[in-house]
Amino acid sequence: MAIASAETGGRVAAGAAARGATRAVRIWLYALAALVVVMVGIGGATRLTGSGLSITEWKPVTGAVPPLSDAGWQAEFEKYRASSQYQNLNRGMELPEFKTIYWWEWSHRQLGRLIGIAFFVPLLAFWWKGALTRRVALALLGIGILGGLQAAVGWIMVASGLQPGMVAVAPIKLMLHLLLASLILVLLVWVAAGLRVRRPDGQAAQAFGPAIIFLGFVLLQIALGGLVAGSRAGLTYNTWPLMDGRFIPPVEALLSATPVFENFVDNPLTVQFQHRMVAYLLVLFAIWHAWSLRRTAPGSAAARSATGLALMSLAQMALGIVTLLLVVPLWAGLAHQLFAMAILVMATVHARLSLPAAAARPVATPAPVPAGALR
Known part of the structure; x- marks a missing residue:
């Protein structure tokens, strides 16, 4: 009798622990979804302020560090002054104005890096602890691949606006960038909602x-x-x-x-x-x-x-x-x-x-x- 009671108690405890792990995964996914929404908002501000072409290079690692000296800021500004957007729209812009648009674009890219870390580090931790079923794990890996594609499309979009004679990014590439972000948001929320106990x-x-x-x-x-x-x-x-x-x-x-x-x-x-x-x-x-x-x-x-x-x-x-x-x-x-x-x-x-x-x-x-x- 005591053995049966112990076994039942063990199963209840294991079930409670598993439900707790599932709840943690769900909270993590909704937090990621919130970060994606913030990312879309900053991206919108970047576009509306005309800041998207202020950083003319794509450096996934070293680009995380902004200019740290007057010489560094001047070097970045000179790169922007060579762009068609500066020549045709912003000629005469001073360095303080450039810093404003630079920080919008830098923040957008930095948040993208943060989302990547906030996605893959917990994913590995949850997988390591066995908190994910195979089906959920595969779905999340697919979302991770979409996230990598989203970053690549983002740079392709920016590069389209840096071509000679261009003063803005190509509309269809901006649309693809936004649509990919929206699909990632949908998939994160879809998986998270699927982890909810349904009546x-x-x-x-x-x-x-x-x-x-x-x-x-x-x-x-x-x-x-x-x-x-x-x-x-x-x-x-x-x-x-x-x-x-x-x-x-x-x-x-x-x-x-x-x-x-x-x-x-x-x-x-x-x-x-x-x-x-x-x-x-x-x-x-x-x-x-x-x-x-x-x-x-x-x-x-x-x-x-x-x-x-x-x-x-x-x-x-x-x-x-x-x-x-x-x-x-x-x-x-x-x-x-x-x-x-x-x-x-x-x-x-x-x-x-x-x-x-x-x-x-x-x-x-x-x-x-x-x-x-x-x-």
Whole structure:
């Protein structure tokens, strides 16, 4: 009897320890997601202040140390003065002004290094302690690879703006940079939400299909917002709901550039128009999704989260209109970008927790293993 009681107590203790480890992993992933959101915010500030081309070299290790002397600052400034952005936009800029834009870009890159450390060091520690199932570990390794790709795309983006004659980065490369960051955020939150103990909710399953569609809508709209930012389309056609006196601009103006594809990534009129139209579709879909769930699954958690998403989408559209009418001041541009990340996080959680039980393989609690036994 005593032996059985001891065995039961041991299993309970082991289960509690495993649940504690899973909770620690979940907290770590949400902390990483928060860092990614901060990274997106600093990236937005870097873009809005025109700071992205202030550091003209990519030095993943030694670049972590900023200039430490007057001579070092002058050397960095001379490199920037050789760029087309300085020659065409910022000619006459003094060293104190250069330091301001330099610190924005340096902070952006430094936070990227911090995220890399905050990802891989705990990942190895959790893996070493056996706190990760094989499936979760592989998912996290995939996210790590995406993070490395994101860093490479970031430098490719900056390099595109340092080409002779260029005064800004290529819009499509800025869009890819932002979209990759958004995908990393989605995956971090998706894995973290999957580690949560779920209560059975038969009403949630019907929300999954529309929830995934809405998540795709949000990612598409963020990508289009990246094109708006890259082509500086928010600085033109600053009226609403009409653009240059029309709700739908003339086709010949929308497709004025050649080849035709260029219009969808670099024509300010077309880029802003498609961002507006997808915003309307996104809001209408969010309202329909919330109404549908409140009618078919009243009182469910899925209905409540869908309603929250609909309200957030309406608020985001209003914020976007204000940003446009005010010609993109720094505070409004940053608020619009960060609120998009908040919607993306909530949409991800909504979709993940709506995953049908049959499709959502339960996250197995890893069995305790001796320290050092990598799984």
